[in-house]
Amino acid sequence: MSAGRFIAVMIASLILGFAGLNLFLRATLEGVRLDLTESQLYRLSPGALGMIDRLDEPVSLTLYYSRSEAAQYPAVRAYGARVRELLRTLVARSGGRLILQEIDPAPFSAAEDAAIAAGLSPLPTDDGGQIFFGLTARNAIDEARRIAFFDPRDEARLEYEIVRAITELERARTPVIAIATSLPLAPARGGTASNPIIADLAETYELIWLDEAFDAIPPEADALFLIHPEPLTDAQTYLVDQFVLSRGRVLAAVDPLSHVALKPGPDGLPPLRARRESDLAGLLSHWGVMYDVNTVAMDAEAGLPVQIQEAGRTRMRAYPLWFSVPPAGLDRDLPAVAALSRGINLGSPGALLPAPGLESRFSALILTGPDAARLDVDRAAASPSPEDLMRDYETAADAPLVLGARVSGRFASAFPDGPPAGEGVFAPGDHLDRSALDAEIVILADSDLFDPAFFQRNDPVQGLQVVADNLALVLNLADWLAGDPALVGLRARASSARPMVRVDQLRSEAEARYLTLEDQLQASLLDAEARLAELSRTGRASALGGAETAETVEADALRATIADARARLREIERGFRVEIDALERALMIWTLWIPAGGVILAGAGFGLYRRWRRP
Amino acid sequence: MTGLNAIYRRELAAYFQTPLAWVFLTVFAIAAPSLTWQTGRLFETGRADLAPLFDYLPWLLLVLMPALAMRAWAEERDRGTLETLLASPVALWEVAAGKFLAAWTVAGLALALTFPLWIAINWLGSPDNAATATAYFGALLLAGGYLAIGQALSATTTNQVIAFVLGAAACLLITLAGLPLVLDAMSAWLPGAAAEALAELSALSRFESLRRGVISLPDIAYFLSLIVLGLACAMTLIDARRGGGR
Numbered sequence: 001m002s003a004g005r006f007i008a009v010m011i012a013s014l015i016l017g018f019a020g021l022n023l024f025l026r027a028t029l030e031g032v033r034l035d036l037t038e039s040q041l042y043r044l045s046p047g048a049l050g051m052i053d054r055l056d057e058p059v060s061l062t063l064y065y066s067r068s069e070a071a072q073y074p075a076v077r078a079y080g081a082r083v084r085e086l087l088r089t090l091v092a093r094s095g096g097r098l099i100l101q102e103i104d105p106a107p108f109s110a111a112e113d114a115a116i117a118a119g120l121s122p123l124p125t126d127d128g129g130q131i132f133f134g135l136t137a138r139n140a141i142d143e144a145r146r147i148a149f150f151d152p153r154d155e156a157r158l159e160y161e162i163v164r165a166i167t168e169l170e171r172a173r174t175p176v177i178a179i180a181t182s183l184p185l186a187p188a189r190g191g192t193a194s195n196p197i198i199a200d201l202a203e204t205y206e207l208i209w210l211d212e213a214f215d216a217i218p219p220e221a222d223a224l225f226l227i228h229p230e231p232l233t234d235a236q237t238y239l240v241d242q243f244v245l246s247r248g249r250v251l252a253a254v255d256p257l258s259h260v261a262l263k264p265g266p267d268g269l270p271p272l273r274a275r276r277e278s279d280l281a282g283l284l285s286h287w288g289v290m291y292d293v294n295t296v297a298m299d300a301e302a303g304l305p306v307q308i309q310e311a312g313r314t315r316m317r318a319y320p321l322w323f324s325v326p327p328a329g330l331d332r333d334l335p336a337v338a339a340l341s342r343g344i345n346l347g348s349p350g351a352l353l354p355a356p357g358l359e360s361r362f363s364a365l366i367l368t369g370p371d372a373a374r375l376d377v378d379r380a381a382a383s384p385s386p387e388d389l390m391r392d393y394e395t396a397a398d399a400p401l402v403l404g405a406r407v408s409g410r411f412a413s414a415f416p417d418g419p420p421a422g423e424g425v426f427a428p429g430d431h432l433d434r435s436a437l438d439a440e441i442v443i444l445a446d447s448d449l450f451d452p453a454f455f456q457r458n459d460p461v462q463g464l465q466v467v468a469d470n471l472a473l474v475l476n477l478a479d480w481l482a483g484d485p486a487l488v489g490l491r492a493r494a495s496s497a498r499p500m501v502r503v504d505q506l507r508s509e510a511e512a513r514y515l516t517l518e519d520q521l522q523a524s525l526l527d528a529e530a531r532l533a534e535l536s537r538t539g540r541a542s543a544l545g546g547a548e549t550a551e552t553v554e555a556d557a558l559r560a561t562i563a564d565a566r567a568r569l570r571e572i573e574r575g576f577r578v579e580i581d582a583l584e585r586a587l588m589i590w591t592l593w594i595p596a597g598g599v600i601l602a603g604a605g606f607g608l609y610r611r612w613r614r615p
Numbered sequence: 616m617t618g619l620n621a622i623y624r625r626e627l628a629a630y631f632q633t634p635l636a637w638v639f640l641t642v643f644a645i646a647a648p649s650l651t652w653q654t655g656r657l658f659e660t661g662r663a664d665l666a667p668l669f670d671y672l673p674w675l676l677l678v679l680m681p682a683l684a685m686r687a688w689a690e691e692r693d694r695g696t697l698e699t700l701l702a703s704p705v706a707l708w709e710v711a712a713g714k715f716l717a718a719w720t721v722a723g724l725a726l727a728l729t730f731p732l733w734i735a736i737n738w739l740g741s742p743d744n745a746a747t748a749t750a751y752f753g754a755l756l757l758a759g760g761y762l763a764i765g766q767a768l769s770a771t772t773t774n775q776v777i778a779f780v781l782g783a784a785a786c787l788l789i790t791l792a793g794l795p796l797v798l799d800a801m802s803a804w805l806p807g808a809a810a811e812a813l814a815e816l817s818a819l820s821r822f823e824s825l826r827r828g829v830i831s832l833p834d835i836a837y838f839l840s841l842i843v844l845g846l847a848c849a850m851t852l853i854d855a856r857r858g859g860g861r
Contacts, residue, residue: 003855010851018844019816025833026815033824033831037746042829081666085827498663500739584658587739591731592648596641599728603637610632 041082042089048163051170052090055097057140059166063087063102064115064132069125076123076131079152086158087135098166105132121148135162139169160335164479168204175482177201178221180210182230182275183261183447197450197474204475205482214239223249223482228258228278228447234420237281241414244287245432248439249481251474254278255447256293256350256377263451276381278447286414287407287441288358296348296380297401297445299323299372300393304345308385317386320393321348321375322454324468325403329367334406336476337365340469345455347448348380351401359409365442366404371395404444410435442477450474503580510579518569525565532558618705622713627720636721639683643725646675648732663740668732669750669826673819676722676758677790681782683721684765687714688853689778701857711846711853715759715766722758726751746828753825756838760818761786763845770852789841792817 035043044052063084070076084102091100105111107129115122115132122130135147145165150158179185186209187193193202201207208218212230217239224243232240244250255261256277262270277293284291302325303318326343344366351374354362374396375389413433419426448454455470535555630636647668651657655667691697700710736742765782772778792813814820818841821834 007851007855011848014844014847014851018840019812021840022833022837023812023815025836029832029836032833033829035829036749037828038743042827081823081827085824085829498740498742500658500661500663500736501741502739503658503661580658584652587735588648588652591729591735592645592652595648595728595731596644599637599640599644603634603641606631606637 042085044089044093045159048090048159049093051163051167052094052098055094055166055170057170058097058099059169060099060101060138061087061091061166062118062136062138063100064105064111064118064120064134064136065102066122066129066131066133067104069129069131070133076133076152079150079155080133082155083133083135083150083158086162090162118144119146119148123149135165137165137169143169145169157335164483167483174204174206175222176206176208176218176220177223177225177478177482178208178210178217179225179227180214180229180236181225181227182212182278183228183258183450184271185227185450195450196452196456197471200471200475201478205478217243222247223251223478225478226250226252226254226280227450228253228255228261228275229280230275231278232281232283234281234422235426237283238415238420238426240280240283241286242430242432244411244439244441245413245435248435248437248441250439250441251444251477251481252280252284252441253444253447253450254280254284254291254293254350255348255445256296257348257380258447259347260448260451277377283414284443285355287411287443288355288360288362289405289407289443290353290355291350291443291445293350294377295351295374296321296377297351297368297372297396297403298348298375298380298389298393299325299368300390301369301371302326303386306386319386320373320389321380321384322346322448323368325366325368329369329400331363331365331406333363334365334480336480337473340472340476342467342469344449344470344473345468346403346446347451347454348375348377349403349444349446349448351396351403352405352443352445353398353402354405360411361408363406363408364402364404365406366444367400367402370400372399372401374401403446404442407441407443408438410437411439440481442481503583506579506583521565521569525562525569528558528561528565532562618709619713619716622705622710623716623720626714626717630717630721635683635686639679639721640725640728643675643679644728646679647672647725647729650675651729651732663736663742665729665732665736665742665747665750666826668729669754672754673757673790673822676754676761677786678783679725680718680722680758680761681765681768681779681786683718684762684782685769685775685778687718687766688770688849689772689775692856693773693775697853697856701853707850707854707857708846711766711850715763715842715846718762718766719755719759722762723755726754726758743828749828749830750826752830753822753834756825756835757818757822760789760838760841760845763842763849764789765845767845767848767852770849786818789816789818791819 033042035041065080065084067080070080087100091098103111103115105115112132115134118134118136120132120134120136122132124130133150135150136144137146138144145168147161147165185193185195185198187198187202193199198207208221210217214236217224221243224240224247226240240250258276258278261274262276264270279291279293298320300318300320302323303320304322304324306317306319306322308317322345324343324345327341330337330340330344332338346366352364372395373393411434413431415431416433418428418431449470455466455468457467532555535551535558650671651665651668655670657667660667688697691700701707733742733744733747736747737744761782764785765778768781768785769775769778771781816837818837821837824831824834
């Protein structure tokens with residue numbers, strides 16, 4: 001063999017050996033990995049692992065990601081990498097049962113048409129293009145689920161959303177939720193619900209509405225929702241008790257003062273037999289929750305703005321009885337509430353407390369701020385003004401108050417002697433004394449959170465705006481209670497995004513400072529403009545009266561003031577970024593020119609030293 | 616190992632006794648933060664992490680590492696010092712490894728020059744420092760892979776410029792292998808499985824996990840075997856010149 005041929009054969013063998021070794025290792029040791037991120041971002045949660053291990057049939061995932069368009073948007077680009085990594089991790093773990101395909105839908109291509117047909121929502125870009133960044137999951141019988149757009153703000157829910165999409169394809173039947181409520185939430189016969197929460201729930205679940213006189217809870221119900229229910233009879237209380245022991249998934253929304261229940265109808269009157277308060281006939285205390293139907297909670301710090309008439313003028317004032325619970329007030333450990341970023345808006349909710357000495361586990365899901373107070377429900381019902389409420393506002397000794405709670409564990413029946421006599425027909429043999437499984441009960445001490453007025457605002461310019469996460473809260477809780485157990489096990493993920501807190505702080509300080517200045521300038525600008533308009537009118541009226549000169553001088557001064565104010569306002573708009581730009585420049589100098597300068601100096605010094613040492 | 620140590624010291628000194636290492640380090644110290652701030656728009660991301668740096672680092676490395684490696688064998692051959700070196704009582708693997716480790720040290724110093732960026736993001740927020748350290752480790756492995764390829768191609772020629780061009784082209788190929796751009800073109804004339812296998816061998820896709828803070832055994836093995844491959848190819852080529860290879 002010639003030397004040339006020998007070299008060629010050797011090098012080809014080395015390359016083939018390299019390729020073979022790495023393909024083999026990739027195929028066999030893919031799962032041997034160490035996630036060194038602080039929040040274990042790339043380690044799949046037990047829920048996701050359980051879901052993958054349970055997959056019977058292959059599921060095809062198609063990630064539509066406009067890679068080149070997204071490259072211009074750093075936040076989307078960074079999140080794109082996160083989504084792709086997670087999907088690859090899921091696929092690697094699935095042993096071939098998850099198949100991932102990535103498509104970069106070029107504009108006006110068949111791939112773009114496919115993305116649109118799949119129901120994905122593109123994000124429009126500044127240059128008229130659009131970024132597709134969504135996922136479709138399809139099973140063997142061509143059922144499909146989609147995530148229309150991966151919003152970087154929802155990173156904490158990323159694993160949850162993907163696993164949910166796959167889980168929904170896997171499940172054999174649509175989960176059922178039985179709902180008992182006194183609120184007008186049920187859709188008209190054959191129609192869709194007018195309440196957006198119910199309409200969204202109906203997309204994922206089969207909803208069975210229990211009427212006021214229900215005498216059974218359908219056995220196929222996976223969860224029971226009691227939303228500001230009518231007072232329960234003994235038999236109904238027994239049914240709920242037995243449901244908790246047998247199925248264990250209940251969401252109860254009770255309220256000492258339900259504004260939505262008393263909302264006037266088209267005739268201007270509240271519905272007949274509307275009840276302002278609800279509780280569960282002693283079941284709450286049996287489950288380990290103390291709830292006083294005569295007290296509401298209020299939070300002056302987080303009051304929602306309401307329009308009030310003050311000295312003949314309409315003003316917006318914060319109303320302590322209607323308030324918002326920010327994300328900081330939500331339980332960060334439960335996926336169903338952990339990722340809510342806008343907070344929850346509530347109307348005069350009740351307060352919950354754990355009952356002492358009970359075996360169940362009580363954990364707060366929704367908490368007020370530290371300055372919350374209690375108020376007698378009759379006073380709250382009399383529509384007091386913000387001043388009235390603040391006059392004797394006294395922070396509760398046990399604030400923050402619990403407005404929503406989760407109670408879990410195994411319960412004993414509230415009816416230890418069996419079914420109540422006299423009402424309903426129950427088979428004593430079916431009676432359960434204790435929970436057959438761990439029960440999960442969510443209690444929300446407010447029913448107004450279901451009212452769209454509390455979480456949507458109809459803006460004349462921008463249309464319907466979601467201002468709070470009430471809808472997401474209920475849907476997440478439904479997923480948690482009635483959805484797949486794999487989803488229940490999914491923990492909330494920390495976001496991989498670490499904010500530049502110093503920049504955010506600088507920005508908010510600058511905004512606060514400049515907004516005050518802007519308000520002052522705007523006020524003086526409006527005054528000057530009004531005065532100028534008045535002078536113009538007077539000037540015209542008095543032009544024949546010879547008073548023109550003094551007014552002209554004043555008008556000129558006002559015009560100069562207006563021009564100056566406008567110039568300063570433009571400066572203020574620019575000023576928002578001045579300090580941040582200065583910080584960026586300073587950091588660039590430190591990170592770019594200082595190291596480079598250091599190397600140049602070291603090189604020059606080394607050269608001089610060598611020259612000096614040279615004989 | 617004495618031979619390896621001697622070669623390593625000789626090569627490292629050679630880098631710093633000429634302007635090469637100083638120019639290389641200066642270019643790197645300017646280019647890496649510039650890409651991070653200007654092209655990667657670190658500030659606009661609003662995120663206290665070095666993702667923009669590691670987005671562009673592979674592309675910077677694939678140009679600069681062949682520049683660092685181009686002299687390894689080409690210069691020896693051009694000056695006629697290769698024969699003297701090979702006649703010295705040092706094993707060929709020690710020469711190859713010594714040259715590689717010296718260049719890798721310079722590459723490590725270059726990466727260390729981006730350390731102020733790491734300090735800056737710690738000052739701006741609370742980054743995931745474990746993930747960042749893993750990303751740096753990945754960048755060092757990637758640089759090692761490129762250096763080894765560059766050294767192999769440096770052994771094919773006496774001209775350093777040609778060695779650089781060949782090295783950069785080879786690094787580009789192994790970087791692009793996993794991108795849709797190449798896969799789409801390849802899938803036209805390669806079976807799907809072969810195109811997928813090609814993607815598996817892309818340095819960029821192997822670097823992806825490391826830069827996010829995930830160390831996987833196949834990825835580490837990939838970079839180490841890439842280094843071994845580059846050095847083995849270089850040794851094969853040099854050994855053939857010495858008259859062996861049969």
